[in-house]
Amino acid sequence: MRVTITDVREMKRKKEKIPMLTAYDYVTAKMVDEAGAPLILVGDSLGMVILGYESTIPVTMDEMIHHTKAVVRGANKALVIGDMPFMTYHINMSDALHNAARFIQEGGAQAVKLEGGEVVAETVRRLVDCGIPVMGHIGLTPQSIHQLGGFKVRGKGLDEARKLLNDACILEEAGAFAIVLECTPAALSRLITQKLTVPTIGIGAGPDCDGQVQVISDLLGLYTEFVPKHAKQYARLAGEIKTAVSSYIAEVKSDGFPTAEQSYTMDESLIRQLEAED
Numbered sequence: 001m002r003v004t005i006t007d008v009r010e011m012k013r014k015k016e017k018i019p020m021l022t023a024y025d026y027v028t029a030k031m032v033d034e035a036g037a038p039l040i041l042v043g044d045s046l047g048m049v050i051l052g053y054e055s056t057i058p059v060t061m062d063e064m065i066h067h068t069k070a071v072v073r074g075a076n077k078a079l080v081i082g083d084m085p086f087m088t089y090h091i092n093m094s095d096a097l098h099n100a101a102r103f104i105q106e107g108g109a110q111a112v113k114l115e116g117g118e119v120v121a122e123t124v125r126r127l128v129d130c131g132i133p134v135m136g137h138i139g140l141t142p143q144s145i146h147q148l149g150g151f152k153v154r155g156k157g158l159d160e161a162r163k164l165l166n167d168a169c170i171l172e173e174a175g176a177f178a179i180v181l182e183c184t185p186a187a188l189s190r191l192i193t194q195k196l197t198v199p200t201i202g203i204g205a206g207p208d209c210d211g212q213v214q215v216i217s218d219l220l221g222l223y224t225e226f227v228p229k230h231a232k233q234y235a236r237l238a239g240e241i242k243t244a245v246s247s248y249i250a251e252v253k254s255d256g257f258p259t260a261e262q263s264y265t266m267d268e269s270l271i272r273q274l275e276a277e278d
């Protein structure tokens with residue numbers, strides 16, 4: 001049985017921590033799902049860690065749907081959340097509904113995530129009313145990077161901390177089933193987590209959130225161009241992959257690969273017959 005938003009709410013009630021990871025393709029989603037992550041986010045971080053863009057801003061709906069479909073094919077149990085890209089839910093309500101519906105109908109996701117607090121509350125309410133579960137996302141919101149002036153911790157000062165707390169309450173009231181807190185001080189995240197009945201999922205938001213989310217490429221040490229302070233590398237696959245590829249290149253060049261073990265056989269007399277026919 002696939003995890004539902006009711007299960008996620010229940011996890012908070014039972015004080016059971018909620019691990020969430022991003023995935024962008026079938027193979028990774030399958031591994032993350034089989035390892036037991038209850039939530040998989042098809043994050044627009046794919047723009048940076050998969051597609052090589054400088055930020056998440058260029059990511060399109062079509063790219064997100066393409067990757068969401070692959071993730072859904074790999075994940076049998078986890079709740080899959082599609083991340084709505086930049087400006088796909090701001091222009092008007094009709095666009096927001098249409099794009100969110102694409103994640104559910106075409107992509108096969110069970111929920112969507114969108115960035116912002118009070119400013120997106122009406123949209124959250126409408127999507128939820130239409131039957132689309134929504135995860136909120138406040139704090140450092142990478143789609144607003146030009147407005148925010150860089151990847152910085154949010155809510156260190158009183159005014160911004162008050163605003164974030166207010167945004168979280170408004171999102172809960174609008175019907176969000178969970179809220180990502182990105183790069184917020186641990187003490188503020190703790191307060192927000194205590195105030196809300198829906199779970200908070202932290203990334204760079206300290207240990208007291210109800211759950212944690214990490215970008216899979218950071219966790220596996222695959223994306224090494226920029227490793228955020230809040231990321232922990234549980235493996236260093238970039239190095240391992242480069243070593244494997246270098247070994248392959250060296251063996252092809254030195255006739256060490258393939259050997260008989262990787263080759264197919266046939267009746268050698270047939271070859272002699274072919275040679276004789278020349």
Ligand code: KIV
Binds near residue numbers: 042
């Ligand atoms: O796009 C993403 O991966 C995200 C997470 C960092 C929460 O939004």
